[in-house]
Amino acid sequence: MIYKETGQYKSSYKSDHAIFPLLQDKIAFSTLMFIAFLIIPFVINSYWEKAILVPFLIFSLAAIGLNILTGYCGQVSLGTGGFMAVGAFSTYKIMTYFPDMNIMIIILISGLITAAVGIIFGLPSLRIKGFYLAVATLASQFFLVWLFNKVPWFYNYSDTGQITVSERTMFGIPVTGAEAPSYATYLFCLVLVVTLSFAAKNLIRSKMGRSWMAIRDMDIAAEIIGVPPLKTKLSAFAISSFYIGVAGALYFAVFLGAIEVTESFDIMTISFPVLFMIIIGGLGSMLGSFLGAAFVVTLPIGLKFLMVDMVGLSAVTAKHFEITIWGLLMIIFLIVEPHGLARLWSIAKEKLRRWPFPY
């Protein structure tokens, strides 16, 4: 009864094609946007910014990127860390070559560069599938990280191989560097994430998105009905890499500020966690990308908070528990709800629709 769709008539194609066709969804989404844009910026502090919100936004973007490739187009990728590194290093190089360029433009260009790299590494996907493709993308992860560590040009010949961001402003307010206020970095990421999410959602509903899904569901059948596999797969690689590249650029420029490629873009710090995000959140679901990112980013912090600050365990015991609980949750999720948190949410909606008369 709460989530009632009866009585909501659609009288035009436009209203029928809306992203949120139901009034309840519209209200919920507008409230969320209201809170995100008009309340959080006023109450945010640097802990919430640096530990929770900014990483959540950045990883949501990376998860959307990977979801486009893996969830919608069915091409498994373990190269997320490598592609994020491309975004980060492009940002760094462009920043140092063009000191006056606007940071937003720099980040979008970095996304485009990553898309180009993604197309190159997507080429093998035409011949190899499934696990074999996963291994091929794994190679891209190792190759890209190795490249950025090996060739000093990428880190401007600094002694340590570290790249450091310098201050950049939007409307006169710094958004990168240590002096950037919390609300500025948060809003900067939020604007990018919201805009790009809408773009992704619409792409997925367009002809392109439908051909991705056709390839995912059965590539031979898709080819027979006229979906070109080359164009479709490469477009998925390109757009997915664009999102991941933008995420990598933000990760470097806005979030960490100083990065060392081997540590920050390691397969265990980026590629696997982002894959977990879309598995836990839900493959082939926009909402799932966000839920998964929120889950993976906040779970360790939440557990630590619960065990160290509330219960009073020592930091190391809590860490051991955290590792165990993390592993357990992964297994439980895969057994109990293989379709992820997004599926749980749709079950919840189903129940709310019938409540209070379950059958």
Next chain:
Amino acid sequence: MRIKQLLIGMTASVIAVSSYVEMAIADLKFPMLVYRTGAYAPNGIPNADGFVDYYKMINARDGGIGGEKILHPECETGYKTQVGVECYEKNKKDAMVFQPMSTGITYQLIPKATADGVTVYSTGYGRTSAANGKVFKWIFNAPVTYWDGASIAVRHILKNNFGNIKGKKIALVYHNSAYGKEPIRTLQTLSKKHGFKLMLLPVDHPGQEQKATWLKIRKARPDNVLMWGWGVMNQVAVKSAASIKFPMDKFIGIWWSGSENDVLPAGQGAHGYKSLTFNAPGTNFQVHADIKKFVHDKGQASGDGSHFGTVLYNRGLFQAMVQVEAAVVAQKIHGTSKITPAMYRDGMENVNLSAKRLEELGFKDFAPPFKNTCENHGGSGLAAVQQWDAKAKKWNMITEYMYGDSDVVQKLIAEDSSKYAAEQKIAERCG
């Protein structure tokens, strides 16, 4: 049913998080970023234990610093930068000093802590050019830097070769990260100066896989091998060197590659392995007697207490001692026991650990004296060479504390820090 439970769980956690209120702190807070888990835990644990035991001892023996108790909340980083940032943000309020114990996290904190006004003390690690206090106001890396270390190792080799190493081959086995890359520039400069050939051999994180590295060493037969390693990388390197029968007395590690856990797994093979150090090993110091009396005998030892007197434990004591001493100095300068983070920085900048003061603190002959000044945050630059005796299972100091090649090092520090100052638009201090 599942949904209901999930909803209850979610609400509960939201309430828990939102009810989180910062504790009011009247004491002096020394947050600790530790890693007792992960690939670097074998080194992280003894070091963290040293810190905690020293703080506990000061609290028990002196009732804190000038009457103010020391709070030392631990935050587990697992040597991961991103977690380090979270830990920093969580604990930075009213924090006196951060000791990241990781070069990666130190680089991360340098701009942040400078903006927030929090002292970072990276004892003998981190960014070497932070020794230039004119540029790095909030960052300290006394008593000795990696570039000093590199030149001290070369000096030791020079001495063993009667001052001539022209045409000799020196290999550097290093952790392929900012930490391991630190000495390269210095060694390149020194190789030009002394005419030796430098061979660079990176080892990727975490450092288990070194077969190719040591195969290359076996083929190229360098005369000396230097190592910048940490965690499991050290053990594997020492074992591999022993297994290819590399002369161990020609193998010199930095001070982070010279603890008991690094050499014990190699057994007798490690006999004669050398490393640099800036503090003495062992338990024959007043501070150990005090810790035994006030902490260990009361059953309050940090961890299992088994690392008492090991190299890294003792280094933890030294690091904690400097941090506490900075608070003492700050209290003296500002005439109040309730010091703020800004006052603490003044204290750190005026730390003067003379031989006499070290003796008062129970650290007689434990480490060479040093002092910080406005210009110099890098300390004395003194380190000695110690050698592992596998039969007696102990480290022996085989040289006096010696200086590095300060002409070379100071020039490089000035270059690198002025580059940083230009990038970050920092005006030089100290007149």
